[in-house]
Amino acid sequence: MLPVASLLILVPLIFAAVTFFTKTKDQAAGLAFLGSLATLGLTLDAYLNFDSSTAAMQFFESIEWIPSLGANYSVGIDGISMPLILLNAIVIPFLILYSWKEEREAPNRFYGLILTMQAAVIGVFVALDFMVFYIFWELTLIPLFFMVNIWGGEKRVHASYKFFIYTHVASLIMLLGIFGLFYASWQQTGVPTFDIRELVAQFQFLGSGLLRNAIFLSIIFGFLAKLPTFPFHSWLPDAYTEAPTAGSVLFILLKIGGYGLFRISLPMLPNTGNPKLMIMLLGFLGAFSILYGSLVALRQKDLKRMIAYSSLSHMGYVLLGSAGLVTLSVSGAMFQQFSHGLIMSILFMSAGVIQSSTGTRIINNLGGLAKKMPRLTVIMMIGFMASLGLPGLTGFIAEFLVLAFSYVNLPGFVLLALLAIVITAGYYLWAMQRAMFGVYNEKLGDVRDINSLQVFSMGVIALLVLYFGLNPNPVLNMMITSSEAIVSLAAALGV
């Protein structure tokens, strides 16, 4: 059998390397598209061979790397990572198609970076060793940094540095936590290991509650800043807004924060010194992020910034669902990651189209675009509706699972989050009304509707949003299996 997990990293990486050496735009985009298609093929192969009835690791590979430190190159796929890999593999080809016709400098580097990013993110998802995990984790910074720094908007330099330094500092704190875990476990067992599952299992045997709290908090800090969640989100609006459309979508696909939460933090959570306190903390941050993101989005004048804050609001569901610690709430949180990736891709692509065709993103300067861009309007409407949680689209399933089942443990926070639902609808509809409906703003000149490649790429993602909204089972079942394993751990400890 193929070593799928490794190939999923290697294929995009190799294609990325070759793409860097192409000369023309079409060559670069074509090659990158080919690479992403190959990745998609591999992913589908993995998905079809995936057994969603078990929470065990599948497609497992392990090679000894640094024996003296117990670091191995070990990778594998399970129900937590499979949907996220799937998400990445699905969206990237359409992202490349979407941006094919755009004019820009150095297309070879642009598409090369997209593929590098894909490799890095998938690397994080399949890594089962903290060394490998951290290396890929940091690798994701590089393409994003250049994406923003080279092809971004006006304040791109500031935004890129802010993003880079902020999340890098958070990652370093996480690294500190990882080392703490590593050394503490080494002391405990006498055998050094960087194996994620082994270390997470060791966590409960470690020294004092204070130490466990410190390790837990420093590791989760890295995840929370990457997710991001209130109050560690201030890199997000700048970076999302200044990034080129493809960059924004790559940011959206950067689901490593939430992934780390499920893979590492949640299994550790019940064993911390004060699990109740930690749950309250996470629940509060999640619920407050939901409310906060939507209220701040309400006041944004820039379409892309509004979507960025809405993204923050959505990420709150991931945290709230995780803190809920009920099987279905955790799977809801996982599904929210998946659904958010699809929905926000549509929204950022739409905002990108609006900016490139009208030259502005300020909502009040737009108006009546529905008349000139009917196809965009339909797709954008699907995106907006999915994002505000309309049933039948993916957003609803995730939000319902999170809210309904987190309520079992965290009723107060869920009620807080529910307040945000109306507000979310408010800013989306407001934006829709101002930008798309009403009388056409003649100052915008002659705008053209989206080209057929864009219709195709956005349309397919919109159809997926609809499909997974009607039938979430293809990804939800494996999430439920995995989250059952996580939650049973917590239940065993009576949390």
Added chain:
Amino acid sequence: MIPLIFYLGLAALLFSIGLYGVMTHKNGIRMIMCIELMLNSANLNLVAFSSYTDTLNGQVFAIFSIALAAAEAAVGFAILMAIYRMHDKINLDELKILRW
């Protein structure tokens, strides 16, 4: 018999005096002299330990270090002379050609 610690104390004192000189003087020649003082306090230590452990290695090292000190002093003074000839200065902090 004089305890070892007396030698060490003397060496420490000598070193500190040299140190003080290095820290307070600007004149290059004086500084080199002070450095010599510090070097010799180290030599004193070498010889003292050599005697008190009944081995000769330390004393051999002291001889080497004296020889090296001579070389260093020769080169150091030569550099100072060259600088003096070029700039008419001997105060080290006034020389800025190698500073940022």
Added chain:
Amino acid sequence: MVKTAPEELAFIIPLLPALAFVITFFFGRKMPSGGAIVPILAITVSFVISLMITLRLLANPNEVISQSYPWFAVLNIGILIDPLAAVMLSMVSFVSLMIHIYAVSYISGDPGESRYFAETALFTAAMLSLALSDNILQFFVSWELVGLCSYLLIGFWFERPSAAAAAKKAFLTTRVGDVMFLTGIIVLTSDLLKLAGRLSDGTYLLRFDEIFSYIPQLSALQANIFGFEISHLTIITLLFFGGAVGKSGQFPLHVWLPDAMEGPTTVSALIHAATMVTAGVYLVARTFPMFIAAPDSLMVVAYLGGFTALFAGTMGIVMNDLKRVLAYSTISQLGYMMLGLGLGSAIGIEAVSISLFHLINHAFFKALLFLCAGSVIHAVGTQDMRELGGLGKVMPVTAATMTIAALALAGFGIPGTSIETSGFFSKDAIIEAAYLFGEHSNNWVPYLFSIAAALLTSIYIFRLIFMTFTGKPRSNYQGHESPAIMTIPLSILALFALVFGGLTKTGFTAFLEETFANRFVNLDIGSLAVIGQNELLEAAGHEPVFVLWLPMIVAVAGFAIAFMIYYLRIIKLGPLASMKNPIYRLLYKRYYQHEIYTEFFSLGIVYGVIAFLLQILDVIIDSVVEGIGILTVGVSEELRRVQTGVIQTYATGVIAGVSLLIILVKLIMEVL
């Protein structure tokens, strides 16, 4: 020919209109008249199947259709067609069919024709799916989808800023209710999860039978809110009712419905009169066992319903816009339906049947009223009643059908005879029930509300009739009768408005009372009422004769007032109906709801204060982050000066550092 059992066809009912939506959406533009034929055919088939199922159920009420399929996690999708659903399905598909036929002519020539038919087809599919859902989640999903269609259709002429704004307002206001509904579902879900413990395979958590089987336990769960001990069941039902308030335009969330008249009139008829707005009533009826088992919930329903009936009526009498009058009338009638359900605390299951009876009758005559109004607007081009008048001669069919509808709405009929309109049966049944309730519990408030509202109903609807169809035209217009494709649905609906109530009166009530006693759910409403501390009447009371006649008298009185003011014009309103009169102004400004809700609460408090403060907080957080960056750069700028280049300073620093470090290490070693 193979004879298929109707239950095997049940899934087709919502599926065909959904399919029609897809076809019309993608290919409608290339078809004649926007592909209208596709949804019409689809809905016809749906209607026929619904009717077949209803007839079968009528013959044997125990033959409910119940099919469930897993959806995701512990939730399912499914079909439940019991008498309640069957009635609703038939009504929705029938009214939708009529309005689709009518719309072919009404909407023809509009550039968005195919979009219109696609959206109404989707709406019909969602509404049918709502009616036949067998679990609360699917109900909610359809509920939201009809809301979406309502949003899209109100904003059908999206280039008009007022339409776009009205669409947004409708969606947001109902969204408030929806969130309450969702909260109710969430509370219910977590309660069921706790009560059920570990879920076995094959249970569908939110299916109605599953929910109903937990009613006693739910009722026993108590929550403490602000020092009041409240049963969870009460909380859940009140939250559900909150959803119904939003969707069915009950006070205080009714503000969107009059604005929703910005949409095409056919849309108003279909969505905002006959079907979607009744979804809230249907929700309460559907979960009636929960309501009756919850103390106080039904009381809230009754009071709010009665109040809304009266409250909307007061605004209805001053509106000058043809459609707005009808919109307020709809709100008022929905209030009646809610009131009818609320009276269940005294009359038990009969409440569902009288309320649903009114719902069905209302659907016929209100759709008819709207379609007639549409016919007028189509012909004349204005909907301001002050500019109309004398249309009766030009548009006889429209005038005749509209008058029939008005009579039905006002509830004309002679008690004890068969000279009765549909509205008479159902509305008077509710008023009588309110009387019984008053007698039973010595609480006459609902009865007073309902009688007063009946008077107002009669006044505003005949005001409308007289102002539109009698007298002389008050502006220049060229009226003409609408084409046959529009008048035929009008006539059919008029026939139903006139006789449906009389034909089905006895059968209907008996039929609906079977809803909660069959092989799907088998509940003893009486014992549930005991849980909810509701005392049911032993048997139908013997009302005094004047109670039977009073609604009729009131309706005639209303007619007389309208006749004198607007036809004979012997009473001059003059200053009474001017903006100087504070009461008139209050009514005309619709109790300043726009000012309070939109400008004060939404824009002022939420947008202006809360969101503003959070935005400031966001800026602060961002400044902290940026500040740390600036601080770092600043500090390093200062620290750079340490690098003096003076070797003596370096030496001092190095030595001092080494010395201190040694001391530090020594100290640490001592401590450890």
Added chain:
Amino acid sequence: MRINRPLAFLVALLFTAVVVVGAFGTSWNTVSELPQNPADQSNIEGIGMLIFTHYVAPFEILSIVLLASLVGAIYMAKGEGNK
């Protein structure tokens, strides 16, 4: 930049204190009695033996270093003007 003499003095004092305290605080592993050889008080012979046997390589390297520094010092001290 001015030189802060009191500070330099303090630092020097601190350093002395640290070193002296350190020296006093350490138990040196020394011989209890200095070896006495009344016949030959000097140890020059021993040193010479060591230099030319065990440390002959450093000695040779040192000679090269000395030579180099000698040449360098003369070259620099001579200066360019006296060519």
